[in-house]
Amino acid sequence: MKQSQLFTKTRKEAPADEVSKNAQLLIRAGFLHKEMAGVYSYLPFGLRVMKKIEEIIREEMNSIGGVEMKTSVLQNKEIWEKSNRWDDTIVDNWFKTSLKNGTEIGLSFTNEEAYSNILKQYIHSYKDLPVYPYDFKDIFRNETRSKSGIMRGREFFWKALYSFSKDEAQHNDFYEKSKVAYKNIFERVGIGSLTHITFASGGTFSRFSHEFQAITEAGEDIIYVDEKSGMAVNKEVYTDEVLSELGLDKEKLVEKKAIEVGNIFTLGTKFSEPFDLSYTDEDGKNKHVFMGSYGIGLGRLMGSIVEILSDDKGIVWPETVAPFQIHLVSLCTEESDVKKADEIYESLQKQNKEVLYDDRQGVRAGEKFADSDLIGIPLRVIISPKTLVSDSVEVKKRNEKEAKIISISELLK
Numbered sequence: 010m011k012q013s014q015l016f017t018k019t020r021k022e023a024p025a026d027e028v029s030k031n032a033q034l035l036i037r038a039g040f041l042h043k044e045m046a047g048v049y050s051y052l053p054f055g056l057r058v059m060k061k062i063e064e065i066i067r068e069e070m071n072s073i074g075g076v077e078m079k080t081s082v083l084q085n086k087e088i089w090e091k092s093n094r095w096d097d098t099i100v101d102n103w104f105k106t107s108l109k110n111g112t113e114i115g116l117s118f119t120n121e122e123a124y125s126n127i128l129k130q131y132i133h134s135y136k137d138l139p140v141y142p143y144d145f146k147d148i149f150r151n152e153t154r155s156k157s158g159i160m161r162g163r164e165f166f167w168k169a170l171y172s173f174s175k176d177e178a179q180h181n182d183f184y185e186k187s188k189v190a191y192k193n194i195f196e197r198v199g200i201g202s203l204t205h206i207t208f209a210s211g212g213t214f215s216r217f218s219h220e221f222q223a224i225t226e227a228g229e230d231i232i233y234v235d236e237k238s239g240m241a242v243n244k245e246v247y248t249d250e251v252l253s254e255l256g257l258d259k260e261k262l263v264e265k266k267a268i269e270v271g272n273i274f275t276l277g278t279k280f281s282e283p284f285d286l287s288y289t290d291e292d293g294k295n296k297h298v299f300m301g302s303y304g305i306g307l308g309r310l311m312g313s314i315v316e317i318l319s320d321d322k323g324i325v326w327p328e329t330v331a332p333f334q335i336h337l338v339s340l341c342t343e344e345s346d347v348k349k350a351d352e353i354y355e356s357l358q359k360q361n362k363e364v365l366y367d368d369r370q371g372v373r374a375g376e377k378f379a380d381s382d383l384i385g386i387p388l389r390v391i392i393s394p395k396t397l398v399s400d401s402v403e404v405k406k407r408n409e410k411e412a413k414i415i416s417i418s419e420l421l422k
């Protein structure tokens with residue numbers, strides 16, 4: 010992509026009301042546009058990062074048997090009444106609206122009801138189980154507080170998978186596999202070493218759930234980490250009884266601020282009962298399906314990566330989720346040099362490299378470097394008349410201090 014063709018520009022200042030580091034940097038670097046508190050539009054760079062994260066999650070979900078689908082955002086009141094989650098005194102963050110004829114409808118704040126209702130049509134026998142449908146979707150929650158940028162949106166994009174199993178044993182088997190897939194996801198997006206599997210409240214569904222908590226000062230949760238095993242406990246369930254049940258040595262736990270980037274839940278028959286989602290087992294008996302849910306907020310994950318991996322100059326994207334792999338910065342002004350720079354860009358394009366080409370004229374070198382640091386692409390390649398005379402370019406990694414000179418032929422190799 011040529012920067013001269015891009016409509017976004019970097020900005021010196023984020024909106025005055027934006028207090029979170031993730032949104033400040035992402036807005037200044039041109040990844041996001043703030044619509045209102047807790048609501049952001051994704052600009053071209055932001056969308057590219059989101060799609061990278063989405064693809065990593067998709068690969069990991071598919072590898073444990075996930076089957077992708079897409080549920081609707083507009084939701085039928087009657088379905089949510091079955092599980093008693095339509096009532097605003099029970100669920101306080103619904104966005105609701107109505108049809109022209111007055112019928113009330115809601116905008117999805119989660120997906121259990123939609124999935125239970127759909128899967129009921131297809132699950133009849135033990136032979137139909139287990140199944141693991143999932144989707145990527147915009148979710149709407151009327152959050153009271155929305156000061157964490159894209160880590161807590163009122164509209165946000167997530168992945169939710171639901172497991173439908175015959176019984177607890179079949180469920181546990183998948184639950185353990187999902188932990189491995191989640192671990193892979195957080196490692197692949199570059200925050201694996203700071204993300205801890207954490208015992209958390211099971212809500213009204215089960216004794217515990219597991220959260221994946223990434224350590225950052227921007228986090229909204231307090232967790233206690235056992236640095237040896239990597240396991241953690243959320244403060245909300247932290248008691249002596251729980252610790253001994255987790256075989257964790259209290260003496261050794263370290264208190265940290267963290268953000269929940271994903272979670273996995275055992276739902277049991279909490280939803281299959283009200284939806285009468287049942288099957289006939291091997292002995293001809295009717296049984297309720299045993300369910301689990303597995304969520305990840307993609308915006309929250311992107312915001313966490315920015316919080317954790319930025320420095321005083323800007324964002325430092327890991328290669329796996331960076332909007333581009335190479336930032337090709339041209340300092341050329343003479344026609345013959347510009348032509349050579351264009352040729353390098355075209356050669357890299359032909360090799361299917363993801364290149365952002367700063368071909369802007371009339372922008373000072375210092376300004377181009379500052380923009381490049383702010384945007385945070387892993388590798389910067391500078392084409393200047395100085396090095397072009399010896400058919401070379403300067404290359405520098407975003408996360409390293411030293412630059413080096415390499416020949417153009419080496420670059421294109």
Ligand code: ATP
Pocket residue numbers: 119150152159160161162163165167269270271272304305306307308309310
């Ligand atoms: P939290 O405890 O942070 O409020 P939650 O437990 O309500 O989140 P879930 O309903 O289980 O979250 O949603 C699954 C995932 O979606 C979370 O692990 C998180 O990554 C993400 N998520 C939840 N709420 C938001 C939000 N308001 N903005 C962005 N991502 C969110």
Ligand code: MG
Pocket residue numbers: 269272
């Ligand atoms: Mg939570």
